[in-house]
Amino acid sequence: MRYLRYAFLAALAVVLVVVALANDDPVTLRVLPEQMAGFLGWRWSATLPHFLVIFGAILAGILIGFVWEWLREHRHRVEARTQRREKEKLEREVAKVKETRRGKGDDVLALLEDGSAPR
Numbered sequence: 001m002r003y004l005r006y007a008f009l010a011a012l013a014v015v016l017v018v019v020a021l022a023n024d025d026p027v028t029l030r031v032l033p034e035q036m037a038g039f040l041g042w043r044w045s046a047t048l049p050h051f052l053v054i055f056g057a058i059l060a061g062i063l064i065g066f067v068w069e070w071l072r073e074h075r076h077r078v079e080a081r082t083q084r085r086e087k088e089k090l091e092r093e094v095a096k097v098k099e100t101r102r103g104k105g106d107d108v109l110a111l112l113e114d115g116s117a118p119r
Helices: 002-022 034-040 050-072 074-102 107-114
Strands: 026-030 045-049
Touching: 002 050, 026 050, 045 050, 050 074
Parallel strands: none
Antiparallel strands: 026 045
16 A cells, blocks of 8 residues: 555656646746736736746645635534533543442442442
8 A cells, every 4th residue: 555655646746747847937927917016006026937836826725725624624623622521521420420339339230330349
């Protein structure tokens, strides 16, 4: 299974290198269109290779998706945390009740409950 994963990663690396070599033409990215930039007086632009723009867009999409999913699952994490705390509280109560009943119980019932005879 490990070799299959390495083979997949190697194939992915080859594909990414081929895409990068095929798209190495420079591309100018502008924050605003020319007319609006002239009106506002803010002309920020960057010239990058096309493959960097492609990979950057893919990376930005993945990051936005991860953040979106993390925010969407927030209520499930809160509910799981609440249930875990409630379970731990109930387990402590059960252990406390067993501890108080241990000295006053029947030997047979003690063996059935937790496998130990009262002392």
